[in-house]
Amino acid sequence: xxxxxxxxxxxxxxxxxxxxxxxxxxxxxxxxxxxxxxxxxxxxxxxxxxxxxxxxxxxxxxxxxxxxxxxxxxxxxxxxxxxxxxxxxxxxxxxxxxxxxxxxxxxxxxxxxxxxxxxxxxxxxxxxxxxxxxxxxxxxxxxxxxxxxxxxxxxxxxxxxxxxxxxxxxx
Amino acid sequence: xxxxxxxxxxxxxxxxxxxxxxxxxxxxxxxxxxxxxxxxxxxxxxxxxxxxxxxxxxxxxxxxxxxxxxxxxxxxxxxxxxxxxxxxxxxxxxxxxxxxxxxxxxxxxxxxxxxxxxxxxxxxxxxxxxxxxxxxxxxxxxxxxxxxxxxxxxxxxxxxxxxxxxxxxxxxx
Numbered sequence: 001x002x003x004x005x006x007x008x009x010x011x012x013x014x015x016x017x018x019x020x021x022x023x024x025x026x027x028x029x030x031x032x033x034x035x036x037x038x039x040x041x042x043x044x045x046x047x048x049x050x051x052x053x054x055x056x057x058x059x060x061x062x063x064x065x066x067x068x069x070x071x072x073x074x075x076x077x078x079x080x081x082x083x084x085x086x087x088x089x090x091x092x093x094x095x096x097x098x099x100x101x102x103x104x105x106x107x108x109x110x111x112x113x114x115x116x117x118x119x120x121x122x123x124x125x126x127x128x129x130x131x132x133x134x135x136x137x138x139x140x141x142x143x144x145x146x147x148x149x150x151x152x153x154x155x156x157x158x159x160x161x162x163x164x165x166x167x168x169x170x171x
Numbered sequence: 172x173x174x175x176x177x178x179x180x181x182x183x184x185x186x187x188x189x190x191x192x193x194x195x196x197x198x199x200x201x202x203x204x205x206x207x208x209x210x211x212x213x214x215x216x217x218x219x220x221x222x223x224x225x226x227x228x229x230x231x232x233x234x235x236x237x238x239x240x241x242x243x244x245x246x247x248x249x250x251x252x253x254x255x256x257x258x259x260x261x262x263x264x265x266x267x268x269x270x271x272x273x274x275x276x277x278x279x280x281x282x283x284x285x286x287x288x289x290x291x292x293x294x295x296x297x298x299x300x301x302x303x304x305x306x307x308x309x310x311x312x313x314x315x316x317x318x319x320x321x322x323x324x325x326x327x328x329x330x331x332x333x334x335x336x337x338x339x340x341x342x343x344x
Contacts, residue, residue: 064335070291150314157315165315168277170289 022115023123023144026102030126033142040144043152047139047159051131054139054159055099058129059092061158062101065166066090066151072170085109088169089120099129103151124148127155204239204252208264211299216256216309231281235309239265240272242296246341248272256309267301270341275318277311293318296336306330 023029033040047054066088073083089104106121107113113122124145132138139159141152150167157163218235235256240248254261256275265271278290297320299305304323310316320333 063337065293067294067337068292070289072289154315163315165310165312165317166293168291168311168314168316170277170279170291171314 022113022117024118026100026123026126029123029144030142032144037144039146040142042143043141043156045139045156045159046132047137048135049137049159049161050135051099051129051137054137055094055129057158057161058101058127058139058155059094059099061154061164061166062090062092062103062127065154066103066169068166068169070168070170082111083109084111086169087121097130101125101127101129105145125151129159201236201238201253204237204254204263206251206264208266210262210264211267211303212263212265212305212307214254214256214261214263214307214309216258216261217311218256218258218309219312231279233279234277235311236276236278237261237307237309238274238276239263240274241266242270242272242341245343246338265297265299267299267303270296270298272296272338273307275309275316277316294338295320296338296340297333305333 021028023032029040033042067090068088070086070088071083072086073081085108087106087108089106091102091104093100102123103125104118104121105124106117115122125141125143125148127139127141130138130140137159139155141155143152148169150169150171154163154165154167157165214237216235218233237254237256239251239254241251242248254263272294273296274292274294276290276292278288280288293316295318297305300322302325304325306321306323308317308319308321310318318335320335321330322333323330
């Protein structure tokens with residue numbers, strides 16, 4: 001893909017993204033998803049496991065896997081065009097009725113995030129876990145960002161216990 | 172003057188060529204971690220490239236490295252070098268009874284897409300106990316990875332998993 005075309009696509013994406021303010025809180029992200037904002041999506045599923053078990057697993061994996069840094073670079077020929085460093089900050093709040101998992105993203109080099117992001121970056125993913133009944137848990141994952149299909153997939157794997165690996169945030 | 176300019180141009184071309192050749196040869200340019208300490212960290216890796224573009228037939232590379240950083244009593248970091256992880260198991264010595272910060276980095280590059288590159292890291296603070304062995308299993312497949320650290324008692328052979336410790340767990344004393 002030509003650099004001009006790539007820059008154009010990137011600019012369009014930024015403009016579209018800019019139509020809705022990037023979330024500075026978990027609630028702002030939920031509001032954006034409720035309003036079907038561009039690049040927002042939601043996935044709700046249930047797991048036949050008690051709430052405490054799903055909450056414990058997701059809390060452990062969330063903090064272990066998503067406290068990470070990823071870099072991406074774009075080159076043209078022999079010249080380096082840009083290197084962007086992305087830093088992720090996971091947080092968890094647990095109560096008897098709900099487990100809230102949040103992921104914040106900030107860019108520390110290579111480009112500038114507009115819209116005065118919070119110190120740990122904009123909120124890009126919020127996952128809530130609730131007890132549906134004694135033996136079933138409901139997982140509600142909401143995101144307002146492009147990509148991160150790997151994280152969405154990993155949450156389901158962790159909740160169901162099918163793959164306890166960490167998603168590669170650079171992919 | 173003309174001759175001097177030509178000479179500079181030749182040197183620039185030579186530097187570019189050597190850099191390119193180095194990259195093609197898989198030279199990461201990272202200082203190698205070396206230690207005279209008895210080996211207490213055994214790393215085994217199973218890697219499967221996340222993208223076909225990052226494979227050799229398409230002039231791409233996919234690498235995994237372990238960066239070793241020593242941490243002093245004031246929680247100050249001092250980078251000591253890196254170890255390339257591959258199909259062969261690696262044994263290195265890290266200081267016992269003092270924390271080391273281990274950063275595992277997975278990086279892919281494709282020359283077919285004009286050298287676009289990406290990398291992601293997983294880091295943990297590890298304080299090995301004297302006389303114990305530490306086995307690290309590193310796996311990467313389907314855009315997911317896992318890193319599991321086990322502490323092994325060489326006398327009893329008993330093994331237990333060591334939980335990941337973020338750097339914030341380091342407390343100055």
